[in-house]
Amino acid sequence: MKAYIKSIDEKAWCAMLIGWEAPKMDDNNGKVTKPEMQWATEEEKLANAISKALYVIFCRMDMQEFKRIAKCIVAM
Structure with a gap:
């Protein structure tokens, strides 16, 4: 899986390792999603990579496995 994801996009693998959050910006209420x-x-490139x-x-698993991990936030 690692080799396949890295072959698609190196940033995709890095994003899987460290996680990803939508970009934030400052607002009157503090930091909000941009x-x-x-x-x-x-920011677009990183979002596309993830x-x-x-x-x-998701394409490599059956429905039972999908249900097990669907709510996970990071891959590790």
């Missing part, structure tokens, strides 16, 4: 239309190019990795994982 709307996708305001993401910088690098989507690719999750797609690979």
Whole structure:
């Protein structure tokens, strides 16, 4: 699985290891999630990388396994 995800995108594997959170921005209420239309190019690339990795994982498992891990936040 590691080799396959890394072959798709090295950032995808890194995102699987460290986790991913949507970009934040400062607001009157503190830090809030930044709307996708305001993401910088690098933020979009990282979000795309994690989507690719999750797609690979979800496509490689049966429904029972999917239900077991569906609520997990990070892959490790």
